[in-house]
Amino acid sequence: MPNDRIAWAVDVLSPEASEEILEIGCGHGVAVTMVCDRLIDGRIVAVDRSATMIVAAKRRNAHHLVAGRAQFHTAELASADFGEACFDKAYALRVGAFARKDPTRELVVLARHLSPAGRLFLFHDEPAHSADNIARRLEAGVRRNAWTVEAVLTRRLDGCDVACVIALPPRPAAAAKR
Numbered sequence: 187m188p189n190d191r192i193a194w195a196v197d198v199l200s201p202e203a204s205e206e207i208l209e210i211g212c213g214h215g216v217a218v219t220m221v222c223d224r225l226i227d228g229r230i231v232a233v234d235r236s237a238t239m240i241v242a243a244k245r246r247n248a249h250h251l252v253a254g255r256a257q258f259h260t261a262e263l264a265s266a267d268f269g270e271a272c273f274d275k276a277y278a279l280r281v282g283a284f285a286r287k288d289p290t291r292e293l294v295v296l297a298r299h300l301s302p303a304g305r306l307f308l309f310h311d312e313p314a315h316s317a318d319n320i321a322r323r324l325e326a327g328v329r330r331n332a333w334t335v336e337a338v339l340t341r342r343l344d345g346c347d348v349a350c351v352i353a354l355p356p357r358p359a360a361a362a363k364r
C-alpha cells in the first residue's frame with residue numbers, strides 16, 4: 187500500500203534505537219511498524235480510542251508486541267493512564283483533536299508524560315485544506331496551551347498537503363524559576 191505520508195512522518199520523527207515513544211490514534215498501526223523497525227531496546231506505546239483499531243494494530247505488529255517493543259491500549263488520549271511513563275517523543279497522524287478543536291485536555295496529558303527534552307510531533311492533512319492552513323491551526327492549538335513551536339514542516343504526499351508541527355511542552359513552574 188503506498189504510504190509516503192506515514193513514511194515521511196516516521197522520517198521526521200527519527201526514532202532512535204533506545205527511545206520511548208508514544209503514538210496517539212495509531213489506527214491500523216502502520217506507523218508503529220515503521221517505528222519498531224528502527225528500535226533496538228526502545229519501546230513504543232500506541233493508543234487508539236477504537237478497540238477495533240487496536241485489534242488490527244496488534245495483529246499487524248504481532249511480532250513487535252511479543253518482542254516487547256510495542257504496547258497497545260484502547261484509550262482516548264484525554265483520559266489515558268500512562269502510569270509513570272516518560273516519553274522522549276509523542277506523535278499523532280491525522281488525529282482531528284489537534285486540528286479541529288481545543289486540544290487542552292490532550293496536551294495536559296502529553297505534558298505530564300513527555301520528558302523535559304521531549305517533543306510532540308503533530309502531522310495532519312485534510313482534503314481541500316492547504317498545509318499552511320492546517321499548520322496554522324495545529325500551531326494555534328499548542329501555543330494557546332503555552333507549548334513552544336520548534337518547527338513547522340509541509341509536504342505534498344500521496345496527493346495530500348501534509349503539515350507537521352513539532353512542539354515542546356511548557357516548562358514546569360519550578361524549573362522556569364531557576
Ligand SMILES: C[S@@+](CC[C@H](N)C(=O)[O-])C[C@H]1O[C@@H](n2cnc3c(N)ncnc32)[C@H](O)[C@@H]1O
Binds near residue numbers: 213233
Ligand atoms: C483518521 S485515523 C488516522 C489513523 C492513522 N494515525 C493514520 O494516519 O493512518 C484517526 C485515528 O485516531 C483515533 N483517535 C481520534 N481521536 C483520538 C483520541 N482523542 N484519542 C485516541 N485515539 C483517537 C481514531 O480512533 C482513529 O483510529
